[in-house]
Amino acid sequence: MSLAIANICIDCADPFALATFWSAALDLPVDPGSASGDEEVGIALPTGQDLIMLRVPEDKVVKNRLHLCLAPPEVDPTRVGASRDAEVERVLALGATVVDDLRQPDGKGWVVLADPAGNEFCVIRPAEEQAG
The missing domain is CATH 3.10.180.10 (2,3-Dihydroxybiphenyl 1,2-Dioxygenase, domain 1)
Known part of the structure; x- marks a missing residue:
């Protein structure tokens, strides 16, 4: 048995705003059930996984360990x-x-x-x- 990537998550302060950026960058729609103020907002990827923006309270401080x-x-x-x-x-x-x-x-x-x-x-x- 092996693991498979289910989703890719990006921490941020404003999930809907960041999902809007990634939606335009990837030319993929934001989940239609999402709205400003949501704690998490997803974009379905053509591979079957989702790119998910998650609200976190802290700002990014150092370089990403994964990108x-x-x-x-x-x-x-x-x-x-x-x-x-x-x-x-x-x-x-x-x-x-x-x-x-x-x-x-x-x-x-x-x-x-x-x-x-x-x-x-x-x-x-x-x-x-x-x-x-």
Whole structure:
């Protein structure tokens, strides 16, 4: 027997607001039964699990010990890294901030970002580019 990931939870002060950010970033809807002020708000992932925002009383203080690495689903054929860069710009416009930019001139690398609650995540290159 083995364990399986049931859900991924993100601690925050305002679950509905953070779920709204992640909903836009992932292009997935917030649970329709959720409302502002809820203690937990979920987003159903296509894999069958949920991404759940949980209200906690304390602010984030140190670097995450666990984070999400996100990749664009498609490769921009015009240049290596273009789809990653476009996604970075898109999530920045949604309210993310850059923690560390590790992109390299040859298109390799990734960007470490933080969501509006300060939780880190990375945007990496699409799988097709990594394999190439």
